[in-house]
Amino acid sequence: MKNMNLKDKMVSVKTAGLCALLLAGQPAWSGTGKDEVIRHNSVSVMPGAPKVKYSKMIFGQFIEHFDNQVYGGLYDPESKFADEDGFRKDVIEALREIKTPIVRWPGGCFVSTYHWLDGVGKERTPVYDKTWQVEDPNTFGTDEYIKWCRKVGCEPYICTNAGTGTPEEMSDWVEYCNLTIGKYGRMRAANGHPEPYNVKYWSVGNENWGAHELGARTVQEWGPMVRESAKLMRSVTKDAKLFAAAKSDKKWTLPLLREAGPYLDYIAIHGYWDPLFHVNNPAPYLKCMMKTDAPEQDIQRTIGILDEAGFGGGKIKIAYDEWNLRNWHHPWHGDLRRGFDLEARRKNDMASTYTMADALFSACFLNACLRHSDVVDIACFAPVVNTRGPIFVHPDGIVRRTTFYVFKMYTNGLEDYMLPVALEAGRLTQGSQSTAVFDVVLTGNADGTRYVYAVVNKDPEKSHALTLDFKSLGVKEPRKLKGTVLSGTSADDYNDIGKERVVPEERSFEVRDAAVVLPPHSLTLLRLEK
Incomplete structure (x- = not known):
């Protein structure tokens, strides 16, 4: 830029x-x-x-199987910085530096065609990722993610496949992570992990409201889908914290809450205010500053929807489980006839994009969450590594972008x-x-x-x-x-x-x-x- x-x-x-x-x-x-x-x-x-004591979970992060976020980002066994498990030690140290409390995985749009069983066990079969149109080796799956979270010192937050997946597949994943009995609890133990992972945070779906999402749902379909998924997931772990893909729009979220509200702890909202899907032309500083009030307005709209549905006052809380000033650059996303320009995705890593505009917008977003800390309980910056993350990974180390230092200042400098x-x-x-x-x-x-x-x-x-x-x-x-x-x-x-x-x-x-x-x-x- x-x-x-x-x-x-x-x-x-x-x-x-x-x-x-x-x-x-x-x-x-x-x-x-x-x-x-x-x-x-x-x-x-x-x-x-x-x-009001605010939730430190608003300083969370997000990682997706997109471009070089996982492979070549946080996981790179060939790197000179890799530990015995293939994880980049410099990335882990940086995330501990900003006291990362929670990380959402594996998507993002990726999750809507991801089947978790492909990523566990000794034999991992590469699959074609229909969302991003590349091959995923499945080397980094559930067990690796949990081990990585433990090293970072953060809570795992798993987003499930509500696109091409089923409620039963979602609940089986909860069983794999949290039980010692049953087919999938025993499978985890057989895979070398006898102790349950006790994953607390689970989301039903990702952006299933959007036509761009593979396995998108209609308003009429979504509420019942979430309700039945949540019922099955709670039958495995009664005290799980459950989320559902939502938006600050009555037409989508009110019907969802009326159908599935009693089963939910959070609605998951996404926010990107400088859309760069097809053209990587980041907004200049002053234009970005004109967007700094938008997150607060978005939160207020969402609070109004929760109140109208009868779930206000913190009965159901808000999780911004994807947010950033700038959306990711992924050319032709949503127009599958044209295919993706894979090389163009690397424009997301242009260092000159991440200026004081990104830092100050991020601070204003976090301030808005803090002002509404009775309702906004979780937020996940999207993503944490490469693309538009606060950490850029390269063969000889990492770059702490301007947004990294916002998180460092807030997590280390604010009172409770x-x-x-x-x-x-x-x-x-x-x-x-x-x-x-x-x-x-x-x-x-x-x-x-x-x-x-x-x-x-x-x-x-x-x-x-x-x-x-x-x-x-x-x-x-x-x-x-x-x-x-x-x-x-x-x-x-x-x-x-x-x-x-x-x-x-x-x-x-x-x-x-x-x-x-x-x-x-x-x-x-x-x-x-x-």
Whole structure:
């Protein structure tokens, strides 16, 4: 992707319908980058609002048998970095670095023609993958996936085949993983794994609402299919956490909930906001920032559907088990007459695609999940390795892309509880579109002695001052705050082999009149202590 000339973009900042002007008589603020500092932004703690312990599962990941995600990605026995099981040790170490809590597998669209029995046992027969039109060797199957999850330290989350598969096949897979008796429990033991895997998270299907999906279902077919699948799966593991492929659309999800809601724990929603199916032309930074409010709107629509169906208030929770700013590039997907340009899939790995736009959109997505942490319980970034993942794998190591460091900052830097806040902020505009220049969440520890603000400044060029609420937290206004910043030198910076331009930096922020100045195109974690 060519670097954008952001100076040529029409950017303005407004607050409450007024132009944001530097206040006369205010101290001269020293910003960062393109040094003009804009004020009139504040965040306040909402009085009386309870703090909520959020689920760390929102920092989950996803892997699919697509291109070089599994083979040549996390699994590569020929690599100099491979362990005794063929897994890339550098990938495992990186995933532990970001405290990956859960990984969904094996798809994705791949799963709709995947039959799990092909991938267990000593004899593995390669099969033709009808979704991605390549041969899958079946070397990496259920047993390898579980072993890999154990090494990463994450929960396995298995998505089942509701395309060409059957409810019985799904429940047999649960039996293989979780029982010590029966045909499939004994089969697992015979395959060298006597102890049950106790897989807790299971999904019925993947995007079965879409015409692109092999084995797509109609609205009328889907609810009964999910209901009967869930009944069989629960007959094997009563306390399994069950998901079903859904979307933030009443026409699909309301009938699903009416038919199968009593059997479900989650509805599985997917979100990609820069569609690049056929043409790999990633949206530029400012256009991406105009999309940062979309995940919150999507969540609110989905909550409305759950409420209308009678499953609101957390009775059924939301799992974004695939999400990313940018969709994967897979030319001609959905038009099987034309076939796939396999080589073009590698455009997904172009390092210059993954700039601060991807990092800041990802932070805004996670912030939206945190703000709705009573309902949004799980999220899986899609995918975790190669394609559009936070980790790029190459023969001599890995690249930690900009999005990797968002996960590292959040999983290692936030406190455990969400405190609701109200934000008053200027607007960043592009044409007729606009978005708040800041996106802010506040987390705290259990006893209220530590707090961390996560603040996104979306402006590509200007620093902005943000007034913090120290009083409501019972914290004396400090002279300085310590913080961790991810920004790079421009909004278009990216990481590549041998070139890490975007990495978190520890900084000290001067506090004046309860305000701090945040650099342009940045994610900042600000730490407060009593």
